[in-house]
Amino acid sequence: MTEIIVVTSGKGGVGKTTTSASLAVGLARLGKKVAVIDFDVGLRNLDLIMGCERRVVYDFVNVIQGECTLRQALIKDKRLDSLYILAASQTRDKDALSKEGVERILGELAEDGFDYIICDSPAGIEKGAALAMYFADRAIVVVNPEVSSVRDSDRILGLLASKTRRAERGEGAVEQHLLLTRYSPERVAGGDMMGVADVKDILGIEVLGVIPESTGVLTASNAGVPVILDADSPAGQAYADAVDRLTGKDRPMRFIDAQKKGLLARIFGS
Amino acid sequence: MGLFDFLRSRPKGSASVATERLRIIVAQERAKSGRPDYLPLLRRELLEVIRKYVNIDPEAIEINVEREGNQEVLELSVALPDKGVVEQPAAADDEP
Numbered sequence: 001m002t003e004i005i006v007v008t009s010g011k012g013g014v015g016k017t018t019t020s021a022s023l024a025v026g027l028a029r030l031g032k033k034v035a036v037i038d039f040d041v042g043l044r045n046l047d048l049i050m051g052c053e054r055r056v057v058y059d060f061v062n063v064i065q066g067e068c069t070l071r072q073a074l075i076k077d078k079r080l081d082s083l084y085i086l087a088a089s090q091t092r093d094k095d096a097l098s099k100e101g102v103e104r105i106l107g108e109l110a111e112d113g114f115d116y117i118i119c120d121s122p123a124g125i126e127k128g129a130a131l132a133m134y135f136a137d138r139a140i141v142v143v144n145p146e147v148s149s150v151r152d153s154d155r156i157l158g159l160l161a162s163k164t165r166r167a168e169r170g171e172g173a174v175e176q177h178l179l180l181t182r183y184s185p186e187r188v189a190g191g192d193m194m195g196v197a198d199v200k201d202i203l204g205i206e207v208l209g210v211i212p213e214s215t216g217v218l219t220a221s222n223a224g225v226p227v228i229l230d231a232d233s234p235a236g237q238a239y240a241d242a243v244d245r246l247t248g249k250d251r252p253m254r255f256i257d258a259q260k261k262g263l264l265a266r267i268f269g270s
Numbered sequence: 271m272g273l274f275d276f277l278r279s280r281p282k283g284s285a286s287v288a289t290e291r292l293r294i295i296v297a298q299e300r301a302k303s304g305r306p307d308y309l310p311l312l313r314r315e316l317l318e319v320i321r322k323y324v325n326i327d328p329e330a331i332e333i334n335v336e337r338e339g340n341q342e343v344l345e346l347s348v349a350l351p352d353k354g355v356v357e358q359p360a361a362a363d364d365e366p
């Protein structure tokens with residue numbers, strides 16, 4: 001059985017691509033066969049985060065338009081044998097993706113025996129985002145603890161409940177998970193950032209994980225190595241936990257409590 | 271955190287304000303979804319009509335579409351202002 005997972009948010013810049021890359025790597029590391037697809041037509045990004053930008057020959061739109069085979073367009077990851085990337089097209093034609101085209105490619109991946117297909121959604125609620133979520137079995141809604149991101153996430157939850165194939169066919173809701181990213185426990189403790197419990201309460205869905213704000217994310221994207229591969233980085237560890245939870249394991253939440261500072265550190269600043 | 275912040279009593283966080291605002295907006299937007307698209311316009315036009323007679327606040331109109339069996343019912347409620355604070359509606363002056 002192939003499971004299609006959309007990583008979505010409404011708002012841009014919240015960490016969808018960072019999340020898609022780390023989830024894909026994390027699942028492949030467990031031996032699963034994984035394809036990760038960049039749906040952001042015109043703003044290709046995932047290839048950079050995955051570190052395979054120089055190996056992009058054909059893209060998603062090329063396959064949909066029959067200019068190459070799926071096999072030719074899938075880029076095999078250099079680190080993990082069971083991981084494949086499908087890059088977004090750089091075309092400016094936003095209509096290059098079609099529902100039929102996307103459906104055909106997802107179908108071919110399923111036939112090929114992929115366990116997971118991760119769809120990295122573009123921002124917004126227009127065509128690209130709509131198509132990225134349409135065929136999903138599960139959705140990971142990436143949200144920052146900040147008003148506009150939370151509000152946008154709620155819009156997305158509404159769309160997941162109505163504008164997906166599952167919803168239209170009455171096959172039961174797309175399974176929804178919340179992933180809080182760029183979380184700063186210190187600022188939550190200081191009362192300046194909404195906490196996990198607040199966001200969970202407002203949106204009313206289960207929390208898959210909390211990814212702390214971490215310098216490791218920038219380092220990772222500079223190097224083209226998904227942050228989950230950096231075992232020293234708190235964000236990498238938090239993503240590894242989230243992957244474990246996604247596959248049904250129980251993992252306690254880490255990185256949600258502020259570090260206790262000594263009196264001297266508090267007085268002289270960090 | 272420097273010496274000054276440490277000595278200053280901790281400011282009341284802005285996060286609780288954010289949470290409160292979001293609770294309200296999310297509840298409102300969830301209630302709205304699934305309603306017919308013409309409701310906002312209907313509400314505006316009703317407001318104009320009613321204001322010819324009584325000067326009500328935009329928040330005083332509540333419109334809902336309820337499903338009863340396989341029929342949809344438009345529910346409309348308008349809270350009139352307290353007698354004491356009613357202003358003469360502007361339209362009244364135009365009467366002959």
Ligand SMILES: Nc1ncnc2c1ncn2[C@@H]1O[C@H](COP(=O)(O)OP(=O)(O)O)[C@@H](O)[C@H]1O
Binds near residue numbers: 009013018
């Ligand atoms: N946990 C994190 N800590 C620090 N920076 C982060 C974190 N997650 C994402 N970022 C940064 O936020 C920016 C947007 O991330 P990205 O994954 O591209 O978002 P999206 O795909 O939603 O637009 C990037 O610069 C990324 O490095």
Ligand SMILES: [Mg+2]
Binds near residue numbers: 016018040045121
């Ligand atoms: Mg992105």
